[in-house]
Amino acid sequence: MNNTFVEFVHALRGADVRVSTAEALDAVRALQLVGYQHRASLKLALGQTLAKSEEEKQAFDQCFDQFFHFSSMDKLNDTPAPSFQDLPEDDNLANRLINNLSQLASNIEASLTGQSHPTPSEPGQSSGQPAQSQSPLGQLLLSGDQASAAMAMASAGQSTNVNQIQLMTQKGLYGRRMMMAMGLEAMEEEIWQAELSSDSQQLQLAQRLRAARDLLRSEVRDYVEQQFLLQAQAKGKQLRQETMMRVRIEHLREFKDTQILVRKLAQRLVKKHAHRKKVHNRGQLDVRSTLRQSIPNNGIMFNPQWKTKRSNRPKVMAICDVSGSVSQVSRFLLMFLYSLTDVLPRVRAFAFSSHLGEVTNLFQQLDINDAIDETLDAYGNGSTNYGQALLDFKEHCLADVDKKTTIIILGDARNNYGEPETEVLRELYQRSNQLIWLNPEHKNRWGSGDSEMKKYQAYCTLAEVCNSLSHLERAIDKLLIRQ
Amino acid sequence: MSSDSIISSLSPEAIQSGFADLGYICDESIAMSVYLATQLNKPILVEGPPGVGKTELAKATASLLQQSLIRLQCYEGLDESKALYEWKYGKQLLYTQVLKDKLGDLLKGAHGLAESVTRLHEFGDIFYSEDFLEPRPLLQALKAPNGSVLLIDEIDKSDHEFESFLLEMLSDYQISVPEIGTIKATSQPVVLLTSNNTRELSDALKRRCLHLYIPFPDLKLEQKIIQSRVPEAPENLRNQLVDFVHTLRELDLKKHPAISETIDWARALVLLHANSLDTKLVKNTLNLLLKHEEDIVSVKQELTSLFAKSNKSSKHRVQH
Numbered sequence: 001m002n003n004t005f006v007e008f009v010h011a012l013r014g015a016d017v018r019v020s021t022a023e024a025l026d027a028v029r030a031l032q033l034v035g036y037q038h039r040a041s042l043k044l045a046l047g048q049t050l051a052k053s054e055e056e057k058q059a060f061d062q063c064f065d066q067f068f069h070f071s072s073m074d075k076l077n078d079t080p081a082p083s084f085q086d087l088p089e090d091d092n093l094a095n096r097l098i099n100n101l102s103q104l105a106s107n108i109e110a111s112l113t114g115q116s117h118p119t120p121s122e123p124g125q126s127s128g129q130p131a132q133s134q135s136p137l138g139q140l141l142l143s144g145d146q147a148s149a150a151m152a153m154a155s156a157g158q159s160t161n162v163n164q165i166q167l168m169t170q171k172g173l174y175g176r177r178m179m180m181a182m183g184l185e186a187m188e189e190e191i192w193q194a195e196l197s198s199d200s201q202q203l204q205l206a207q208r209l210r211a212a213r214d215l216l217r218s219e220v221r222d223y224v225e226q227q228f229l230l231q232a233q234a235k236g237k238q239l240r241q242e243t244m245m246r247v248r249i250e251h252l253r254e255f256k257d258t259q260i261l262v263r264k265l266a267q268r269l270v271k272k273h274a275h276r277k278k279v280h281n282r283g284q285l286d287v288r289s290t291l292r293q294s295i296p297n298n299g300i301m302f303n304p305q306w307k308t309k310r311s312n313r314p315k316v317m318a319i320c321d322v323s324g325s326v327s328q329v330s331r332f333l334l335m336f337l338y339s340l341t342d343v344l345p346r347v348r349a350f351a352f353s354s355h356l357g358e359v360t361n362l363f364q365q366l367d368i369n370d371a372i373d374e375t376l377d378a379y380g381n382g383s384t385n386y387g388q389a390l391l392d393f394k395e396h397c398l399a400d401v402d403k404k405t406t407i408i409i410l411g412d413a414r415n416n417y418g419e420p421e422t423e424v425l426r427e428l429y430q431r432s433n434q435l436i437w438l439n440p441e442h443k444n445r446w447g448s449g450d451s452e453m454k455k456y457q458a459y460c461t462l463a464e465v466c467n468s469l470s471h472l473e474r475a476i477d478k479l480l481i482r483q
Numbered sequence: 484m485s486s487d488s489i490i491s492s493l494s495p496e497a498i499q500s501g502f503a504d505l506g507y508i509c510d511e512s513i514a515m516s517v518y519l520a521t522q523l524n525k526p527i528l529v530e531g532p533p534g535v536g537k538t539e540l541a542k543a544t545a546s547l548l549q550q551s552l553i554r555l556q557c558y559e560g561l562d563e564s565k566a567l568y569e570w571k572y573g574k575q576l577l578y579t580q581v582l583k584d585k586l587g588d589l590l591k592g593a594h595g596l597a598e599s600v601t602r603l604h605e606f607g608d609i610f611y612s613e614d615f616l617e618p619r620p621l622l623q624a625l626k627a628p629n630g631s632v633l634l635i636d637e638i639d640k641s642d643h644e645f646e647s648f649l650l651e652m653l654s655d656y657q658i659s660v661p662e663i664g665t666i667k668a669t670s671q672p673v674v675l676l677t678s679n680n681t682r683e684l685s686d687a688l689k690r691r692c693l694h695l696y697i698p699f700p701d702l703k704l705e706q707k708i709i710q711s712r713v714p715e716a717p718e719n720l721r722n723q724l725v726d727f728v729h730t731l732r733e734l735d736l737k738k739h740p741a742i743s744e745t746i747d748w749a750r751a752l753v754l755l756h757a758n759s760l761d762t763k764l765v766k767n768t769l770n771l772l773l774k775h776e777e778d779i780v781s782v783k784q785e786l787t788s789l790f791a792k793s794n795k796s797s798k799h800r801v802q803h
Contacts, residue, residue: 020690026523033522034515041495044515052528052689054696271683297572 015059135186141212156181245470266339321411323353354382356392387421413453420452429459438466507543508708516695526674531697534741537677541634554634555620557641630670639678713749723760730793740772
């Protein structure tokens with residue numbers, strides 16, 4: 001059963017529940033205490049040791065229900081399948097299960113290694129008896145023992161490594177492999193033989209076997225589907241997200257869950273930076289506090305107190321070029337900044353192409369996506385004019401820029417050969433804590449053609465290439481470190 | 484029975500019924516987490532909205548295990564000297580004053596500074612021994628001879644530094660005092676941490692704990708709780724008031740009434756000799772349930788319709 005547990009942990013990790021090895025070990029110890037007897041207590045015990053927040057609890061519940069799912073094969077017969085809960089209470093059933101299972105396991109092994117079963121379905125032999133299936137799989141299916149059929153399916157699944165499934169297109173392949181592992185070949189042979197014979201009993205048997213086989217096929221398909229949902233989806237998602245991190249932002253539109261990814265990255269940064277709230281600067285004596293502490297000791301200053309300083313969260317002003325090519329990157333920058341409200345509570349956003357305007361209000365009132373669309377609508381047209389935008393910014397809120405302010409400018413610095421107004425940028429640089437310029441173009445192209453990047457670069461604390469999500473994450477990480 | 488044998492004889496069902504005898508009605512998940520915590524020696528991190536009985540759980544656990552409850556209330560700025568230990572400066576000073584003459588005798592005849600210091604050294608660090616140590620909750624819990632239940636209340640209100648400081652305590656049940664050394668637990672305490680989720684706790688802390696989320700209880704459970712806590716309340720009234728509280732929890736309020744408030748309300752209604760609810764009674768006692776003026780105003784406006792709604796649902800259930 002430990003194998004099953006490890007698989008379950010993998011499935012959980014796929015479902016975004018962070019399970020560390022230590023937690024998995026705790027869960028194993030809890031398992032030994034609680035046992036597999038009662039589904040409900042098993043779920044509680046695993047849930048409390050593995051899932052550590054409300055969202056994780058939800059993901060865990062879903063994953064648990066999907067993973068420990070034992071209702072298959074009950075369509076073969078009308079009697080309800082024994083549920084997981086009843087299993088150990090009925091010793092007979094449990095024994096039978098184990099017998100069937102071991103028998104099947106050996107069958108499967110044999111069929112996997114290529115040794116065909118001794119095919120017992122000789123038409124000559126079976127014609128004399130009442131129509132009984134001879135192949136093990138046929139027997140199993142016709143016996144109506146759903147529990148062992150389900151178990152057989154599960155073990156066939158394990159031996160064919162269904163949990164390695166990665167792509168949707170592999171479903172058929174794995175389904176076929178599982179059927180083979182369960183001994184389909186012998187059963188097909190039997191059906192074929194039975195259909196050839198003229199005995200009515202044999203013909204009837206063939207019909208029943210055929211029906212059972214079709215049912216089994218659909219069950220196996222469901223099983224593979226379920227495994228795919230459990231395992232592959234998670235792996236696929238991981239793969240997709242890794243690609244999304246690297247791909248140029250302009251192409252990101254083709255992906256569905258970019259916003260989820262941005263939020264995830266933002267959360268990572270929040271976690272990383274939420275801790276450094278207080279900065280101790282040892283060496284500066286806090287006289288008042290030291291004196292107060294000394295009162296119970298007769299005024300003898302045993303315990304010197306040092307001044308501590310709470311570092312302020314930086315005021316961020318983001319100035320975004322929202323014209324044509326750069327607008328996509330701006331979209332993601334804004335999305336990022338506004339997902340960081342825990343560590344960056346005061347973000348002001350400005351947008352320009354020719355004229356500049358503040359859009360902070362839009363972001364406070366609307367959903368991020370709507371706000372960005374609105375911004376692009378309002379400021380997105382017109383030819384880019386960095387000089388004018390900088391002048392506008394100076395006029396609009398130079399007074400608000402102080403030593404705690406970080407200014408982020410995002411743009412390609414392509415000014416259409418207009419006046420660059422570098423003086424304004426210099427002023428901003430001197431007044432602010434830091435000025436970061438993010439440029440979606442590659443460094444080689446900086447300064448080529450109408451790009452004024454070389455001139456602007458001189459007045460930036462930091463000038464970085466930024467055209468993928470991983471660039472963006474790195475840039476914002478730096479911003480938070482240098483605050 | 485000693486607490487050790489109590490712990491080894493526990494099972495989730497026994498805990499649930501034991502709690503019920505103590506007047507703490509809970510569901511399986513709470514019983515399971517207490518069971519796992521006692522068997523695996525792991526702390527429990529209890530989260531949930533305020534007033535669902537997180538602190539009460541610690542009290543019930545302590546009386547179930549027949550151990551003392553040691554409580555540490557967290558707040559911003561809580562540090563080692565308030566949570567773990569402090570030197571008894573006053574006592575140290577007093578003793579040095581009293582022993583001044585003795586010191587004089589002791590040092591009589593010593594030649595030079597070096598010899599005096601050597602003589603002093605022979606007496607060891609008497610002023611920094613456990614006699615001068617003022618144990619605070621964490622140290623008390625570790626030193627309790629028969630084990631204890633340690634409640635670290637509202638851990639989310641403490642600083643990050645304190646949270647990290649707790650890690651050693653939570654995983655190894657030991658604590659390092661620089662002047663003395665490492666102090667190990669004489670018997671491992673059962674630790675419960677509660678959090679109202681005002682901030683995200685660190686992964687390191689979460690990893691060391693079992694995680695228990697206590698939501699608002701469902702109708703049946705809450706009725707049982709009221710029955711056990713306020714047995715004087717007639718059944719009719721009990722059903723009505725629990726239904727009404729549940730209707731309130733579906734509204735958009737600043738603060739939803741919690742179990743503790745339901746209990747207070749039930750007690751007040753019993754005091755007023757009410758046998759059933761009516762709009763006037765509810766209006767007059769609403770301030771027991773809702774603690775924000777805006778909430779009270781908005782509920783008062785809709786009281787008639789809310790009341791009808793909750794009545795309907797309770798009648799509906801009676802018919803079944």
